[in-house]
Amino acid sequence: MTNIAxxxxxxENLRLTSRTWKMVLEADHEGIITAPGQFVNLEVEGKFLRRPISVCGVDGRRITLLYDVVGEGTYEMSQWPVGYVADVLAPLGNGFDPSRSGDSPLLLGGGIGVAPLYQLARELVALGRRPVVILGFNTADDVVWEEEFRQAGAEVYVATVDGSRGTKGFVTDVPACTDPARTYFYACGPLPMLRALSDSMPIGGELSLEARMACGFGVCMCCVVQTADGPKGICKKGPVFRKEELIWK
Amino acid sequence: MEMNVNATAAPARDLSVTLSGVRLQNPVIPASGCFGFGYVMAEYYDIDCLGSISIKGTTLNSRFGNPLPRTAECPAGMINSVGLQNPGVDKVVEVELPKLREVFHQPIVANISGFSVDEYVEACRRIDGAEQVGIIELNVSCPNVHGGGMSFGTSCESVAEVTRAVKAVTTKPLYVKLSPNVTDIVSIARAAEDAGADGLCLINTLLGMRIDVKTRRPVVANVMGGFSGPAIFPVAVRMVYQVSKACSIPVMGCGGVSSARDVIEMMMAGATAVQVGAANLRDPYACPKIIKALPEEMERLGIDRLSDIIGCV
Incomplete structure (x- = not known):
């Protein structure tokens, strides 16, 4: 039995760009998050449902989140002062499996989807792998966490849709994405990006999905995806699924 | 999580209730659709502290349910439009119930829905034989499917027809779960009772809707959904009160219950047992917290035996 409350x-709670914020949550003990790619579900005053946010990094008792302010709930979160005590459900979700990576895995992040790839990159480097990270954003002003990935020891490329930074286009337009030396891929980002990767990547991989959730811990069936093994709850059986499991409609 | 509900109360307060001969150690039952098939929650706490569990709405055949997004919210509640996603009654009996049985050792409530009288009958017949099923809960009130669910629960004739047909093929106590989306819930409740129902469960969700004002589209893909949570509690109390005064069969009260005090209020309105729904989704520990708080709340209100207050208003 695991206490998830x-x-x-x-x-820390800092604005990084016009839309993206970084929040560091401190626990009184280590080990709450057990795998890269897991998420937490935050209670927000005035909102009935919690806000599910991917874990970006774990350092001892400190859990780092990146989040976009997209509505009232995330705006409320951005107003939390240092010292605010948040009601958090964690760990939630399965997370990525670093053991499948091979020597030179690709980590593909779109927008705020770059967040959960960071802890994965650090764990891959610790395992002696050489992760290649491609971060995709709409425009140069949205770019976040590029330097952090580099400092973690990854080879990093950036793509922007408007070409204002790095390669013009999507993550798949960066030549490193199609390099045959790549052994496996891990991706997180908007659904159209994940679907395109699922259809086009010739190598095996894992995709972290996003959906509007109610519970976040596997009982309400509000977030589901069709898989080869029947419908599965994204919050509990995911958010990470292997490419071959997913059935896109 | 430590869950010995009577350990701290001296003298021990009696939380037990009986529904049509099925004895529950306490009246708290997670409501259908808010607890899956139960065993997932056993990863987070010892679910044997619960009175019973109403399992995810089950149909004869497997269903994927509605497109996403399936949920929306307001400050005091939420909307869901899951659409009866479930693996079908045979898989439920062969796969899900045995998993639940490993972690929950008391009678359960089997929530069954359908799209025709024949489907209800067949699904109920197949789950009736499962030993751990204590009560069958006939869901004639799901607002999220077309041509089934709620459409059976909004006329006295169809409620009576499906109740009578299922009663003829089942051995377990049959409780009919009623929809609040009707003009006169008392007449529907009476129709179920007259057709042989052993008890009633009310209320299911209220039909609701939210709109994303930026995109000018409904938040939920299926446009409307079932509205639940603390906002509907007064509606549920009112309907439980009306129905329990008019009928002589036991009622499970459901709708917006989130605290021990709510449980007591619902029982005073006439409920013999109380289901907790949306509160589980906001706080996975909602039910054990309520059960733990019940003896203290009883002491404060001078209640020795919880069953004494049923319908006392």
């Missing part, structure tokens, strides 16, 4: 203290 925690009170975590906000240690």
């Amino acid at each position: 925690h009170k975590l203290r906000v240690a």
Whole structure:
């Protein structure tokens, strides 16, 4: 049995770009997050449902999140001062499997989907792998976490839809994405990006899905995806699925 | 999580209730659709502290359910439009119930829905034989499917027809789960009772809708959905009160219950047992917290035996 209810203290809450914020939550003990790619579900005052947010990094008792302010709930989160005690469900979701990566895996992030790839990159480097990270954004002003990935020891490329930074286009337009030396891929981003990768990538991989959730821990069936093994809850059986599991409609 | 509900109360307060001969150690039952098939929740706490569990709405055949998004919210509640996603009654009996049985050792409530009288009958017949099923809950009130669910629960004739047909092929107590989306819930409740129902469960969700004002589109893909949560609690209390005064069969009260005090209020309105729905989705520990708080709340209100207050208003 795992207690998934925690009170975590906000240690940092900073605006990084016009839309993206970084929040560091501090626990009184280590080990709450057990795999890269898991998420937390945050209670927000005035909202009945929680806000599910991917874990970007884990450093001892500190859990780092990146989040976009897209509505009232995430706006409310952006107003939490340092010292605010958040009601948090964690760990949620399965997470990525670093053991499948091979020597030189690709990590493909779109927008705020770059967040969960960071802890994965660090764990891959620790395992002696050489991760190649491609970060895709709409425009140069949206680019986040590029330097952090580089400092973690990854080879990093950036693509922007408007060409204002790095390769013009999507992550798939970066030549490193189609390099035959790549052994496996891990991706997180908007559904159209994940679907395109699922259809086009010749190598095996894992995709982290996003959906509007109610519970976040596998009982309400509000977030589901069709898989080869029947419908599965994204929050509990995912958010990470292997490419061959998913059936896109 | 430590869950010995009577350990701290001296003298021990009696939380037990009986529904048509099925004894529950306490009246708290997670509502259908808010607890899956139960065993997932056993990863988070010892679910044997619960009175019973109403399983995810089950149909004769497997269903994927509605397109996503399936949920929306407001400050005091939420909308769902899952659309009865479930693996079908045979898989439920062969796969899901045995998994639940490993972690929950008390009678369960089997929530069954359908799209024709024959489907209800066949699904109920197949789950009736499962030993751990204590009560069958006939769901004639799901608002999220077309041509089934709620359409059976909005006329006295169809409620009576499906109740009578299912009663003829089942051995377990049959509780009919009623929709609040009707003009006169008392007449529907009476129709179920007259057709042989052993009990009633109310209320299912209220039909609701939210619109994304930026995109000018409904938030939920299926446009409308079932509205639940604390906002509907007064509606549920009112309907449980009306129905329990008019009928002589036991009622499971459901709708917006989120605290021990809510449980007591619902029982005073006439409920013998109380289902907890949306509260589980916001706080996975909602039910054990309620059960733990019940003896303290009883002490404060001078209640020795919870069953004494049923319908006391």
